[in-house]
Amino acid sequence: MQIVLVGPMGVGKSTVGRLLAERLDCAYRDTDDDIVAEQGRTIADIFVDEGEPAFRAVEKQAVQRALAEHDGVLALGGGSILDEDTRELLAGYRVVYLSMDVEEAVQRTGLNAARPLLAVNPRRQWRELMEARRHLYTEVADAVVATDGRTPEEVTQAVLDALELKSA
């Protein structure tokens, strides 16, 4: 069983990914965690020290490796779908896009310095980021699950329903 979660930062990929893996009694993996473990520093530090393109190159490798190795639920970093090869690779997997609107996004991520892409003027940055990415999330997804006003448990159930899966 392989399920891949995509969507913007703060939408709940990591939170829901863990719950989903529990419900399906399978393993959970997160490419951001893989990158932090491999590089021995935080995502924010990699962005500051080396810049976004260097981070994206490391991320691309991490996603390829995780897709090849992992059996279970895999949460990707929010920007991983910017890479065309990654999008092509995802065509072979069951992919769920977790979505939310701008107000929900600001509540969940606006004050969180660990997400460097939203550190200044989160509302505007969010809109710009989604304009650039929304079609890419949709393109790679087999199902879209809206998370607005839903608890992580409710989102997890909605993902199971969207994929027509039952708990283990």
Ligand SMILES: Nc1ncnc2c1ncn2[C@@H]1O[C@H](COP(=O)(O)OP(=O)(O)O)[C@@H](O)[C@H]1O
């Ligand atoms: N459905 C939800 N409702 C409210 N808060 C949520 C929900 N899902 C996640 N969160 C919170 O939003 C923040 C970002 O969640 P996270 O799982 O790290 O997102 P992602 O991995 O997509 O960036 C965390 O503080 C988390 O507790």
Ligand SMILES: O=C(O)C1=C[C@@H](OP(=O)(O)O)[C@@H](O)[C@H](O)C1
């Ligand atoms: O959307 C993005 O470009 C990013 C999302 C983050 O992961 P989450 O989506 O898990 O927050 C992390 O990879 C990095 O801060 C960049």
Ligand SMILES: [Mg+2]
């Ligand atoms: Mg995450």
